[in-house]
Amino acid sequence: MYVYDVIEMQKIPVQISKAKNSDLKPNSIFEFDWRDEREHDVFKLEIKKNKETLGLISLKIISEELRIEIRLLEIQKANIGKNKRYQKIAGILIGYACKKAFDLGFLGFVSLIPKTRLRIHYQEKYGFKQFGRHLAVQLEESEMIMNKYLTNE
Secondary structure (H helix, E strand, O other), X not given: OEEEEOOOOEEEEEEEEEXXXXXXXOOOOOOOOHHHHOOOEEEEEEEOOOOOEEEEEEEEEEHHXXXXXXXXXXXOHHHOOOOOOXXXXXXXXXXXXXXXXXXXOOOOOEEEOOOHHHHXXXXXXXXXXXXXXXXXXXXXHHHHHHHHXXXXX
């Protein structure tokens, strides 16, 4: 699994791991106070070589509905917008949620309640469909996201 460095024009190996409490402390690279997510499963995406954290995702397992809800997803400030250095950060984090949903037997069912300005982005880029207030993917859409973002091609 890799992000693409647009400056060096190369693939950079990354890994996802469970975030520690020290990863959730307020800092200058993230907007949100991630300590509020400690009761949920929070994972970080980091560069393997230097352990730089590129993004965080908070997942809530809703077993009775056979789905995972993405409660919060954030990319470090330096990698948002036109001047970002690394591509694929959000896709990898979403792909990880899809993989967990398959691993749990939820058929890749992942949902989120997007900010208004990101609704169309999630639909167009990742194939999310509208389900009331939620957007969701499952089966084929989840597999497409995993194949696109979690592979090493």
